[in-house]
Amino acid sequence: MAKILIVDDEASIRRTLRDILEYEKYDVDETKDGMECLVKLKKEKYDVIIMDIKMPKMDGIEALERIQMISPDTPVIMISGHANIDSAVEAVKKGAFDFISKPPDLNRMLITIRNAMDKSSLVTEKKVLQRRMAKSKTQEIIGESEPILKIKETIERVAPTEARVLITGKNGTGKELVARWIHEKSPRSENPIIEVNCAAIPAELIESELFGHEKGAFTSAVKQRIGKFEQANGGTLFLDEIGDMSLSAQAKVLRALQENRITRVGGEKSISVNVRVIAATNKDLRKEIRAGKFREDLYHRLAVIIVQVPTLNERRADIPLLVDHFNEIICEEYGISRKRFQKEAIQTLKEIDWSGNIRELRNVVERLIILSSETVSKMDVLNYVVPSSRNRSNSMPFPSIFEKFENADELTEFINQAYSKYKSESQI
Numbered sequence: 001m002a003k004i005l006i007v008d009d010e011a012s013i014r015r016t017l018r019d020i021l022e023y024e025k026y027d028v029d030e031t032k033d034g035m036e037c038l039v040k041l042k043k044e045k046y047d048v049i050i051m052d053i054k055m056p057k058m059d060g061i062e063a064l065e066r067i068q069m070i071s072p073d074t075p076v077i078m079i080s081g082h083a084n085i086d087s088a089v090e091a092v093k094k095g096a097f098d099f100i101s102k103p104p105d106l107n108r109m110l111i112t113i114r115n116a117m118d119k120s121s122l123v124t125e126k127k128v129l130q131r132r133m134a135k136s137k138t139q140e141i142i143g144e145s146e147p148i149l150k151i152k153e154t155i156e157r158v159a160p161t162e163a164r165v166l167i168t169g170k171n172g173t174g175k176e177l178v179a180r181w182i183h184e185k186s187p188r189s190e191n192p193i194i195e196v197n198c199a200a201i202p203a204e205l206i207e208s209e210l211f212g213h214e215k216g217a218f219t220s221a222v223k224q225r226i227g228k229f230e231q232a233n234g235g236t237l238f239l240d241e242i243g244d245m246s247l248s249a250q251a252k253v254l255r256a257l258q259e260n261r262i263t264r265v266g267g268e269k270s271i272s273v274n275v276r277v278i279a280a281t282n283k284d285l286r287k288e289i290r291a292g293k294f295r296e297d298l299y300h301r302l303a304v305i306i307v308q309v310p311t312l313n314e315r316r317a318d319i320p321l322l323v324d325h326f327n328e329i330i331c332e333e334y335g336i337s338r339k340r341f342q343k344e345a346i347q348t349l350k351e352i353d354w355s356g357n358i359r360e361l362r363n364v365v366e367r368l369i370i371l372s373s374e375t376v377s378k379m380d381v382l383n384y385v386v387p388s389s390r391n392r393s394n395s396m397p398f399p400s401i402f403e404k405f406e407n408a409d410e411l412t413e414f415i416n417q418a419y420s421k422y423k424s425e426s427q428i
Helices: 011-023 034-043 060-070 085-093 106-137 146-158 175-184 203-211 247-259 285-290 296-302 312-334 343-350 357-371 378-384 386-394 408-427
Strands: 003-007 027-031 048-052 076-080 098-101 165-168 193-197 236-240 261-263 270-272 276-281 305-308
Touching: 003 011, 003 034, 011 027, 011 106, 027 034, 034 048, 034 060, 048 060, 048 106, 060 076, 060 085, 076 085, 076 106, 085 098, 098 106, 146 175, 146 305, 146 312, 165 175, 175 193, 175 236, 175 276, 203 247, 203 261, 247 261, 247 296, 285 296, 312 343, 312 357, 343 357, 343 378, 357 378, 378 386
Parallel strands: 003 027, 003 048, 048 076, 076 098, 165 276, 165 305, 193 236, 236 276
Antiparallel strands: 261 270
16 A cells, blocks of 8 residues: 655645545645654655645745655655745755646646556556666676686776686686676776677778778678777676687777777777777687787786686585576576586586586576475486586596697607507517
8 A cells, every 4th residue: 555645744635545545545644844754754765655745843845855865766745825936946856756736636636646646657667677687787706616716806807907817717607707897896887898709790890890980981880880999988808718709809909998088890990989999808818929920018917817617627615606696696697496416416516527517507507496306315316417518528548648749740659659559569
């Protein structure tokens, strides 16, 4: 039941409005001046306030200003027997939802109350959605293992600075999440973090994507386009998989980092940008430099701080926490009760070779939630997860032997020696 507060120094007005509103099934409270209204508002939440302008101790306009500070989302309908255009304009400017003259037209009053409540409901829904979006915007970094605690500590130290960060790690380890947390804890968090997947954009389009282009710059440039650097102005630009960026684009990114200025493709005007760049890669950029595929000067510009994200195999102690986290969010998405994972099931998951890292673990948890009963057992893991892991490991026989060799020449020499030994022994 919606709750309405009537604020008026005339008892007859309060009584009349109360009778009408209670007849309309509203929960009604009342007070005789603005001071008492503020006291009540600090203790109670009201859906609508109906308030007179002319009152002793504190008039309606002053009370309205205080209400805007205490409860800005509560709609206030102003009423007055001394109505004039100036009073109405002032009340609306101060934040009143509407202004009604005394004696109030009851039909208009009821319609205005309903409209005010609709607005209040929309504001509440908007805030709920904003909280949900904020919550989903940056997921928590799950884990208490030593490598993850070290990353969290690094984020706390690096985020408040303007230092550029290079995040390295294999696919599926959570490099993007680390980048988002650096942005979230930085002074730039109120501004956007713009993400660019350098591996997903063709080489001929990457420059347009980053720097934008002018109309007519190339055949398909039918209108001007703002690039990611400009979109991230004042915020953070996250260059994911930067090891896949073309050398020509690397040169322009280097120049942008040096000068804090960019030029759109096909343009002549130099545009100033204020961007913090965070990059990530699953490649060894030093090897790429030696192979002539990555600029060394750009590497040194980006790698002021290097954050190495561990593989899941290197942080197996976090698997129970990660499973619990994925269990919660996946079951919530499906609208079902959380599944219970037996200790033996968790232990079996910890023993798997996770080549797909966190991404693979999430998929596995989702598979177990769908295919298992209320309790996920060790047998469920053996039936639905382990066979695929075993097949994957069987695709590379004797992995421990091959890992000893740094190049093909050493492997060839080992095979020749083994063959010679076999041949000599077979002749005995």
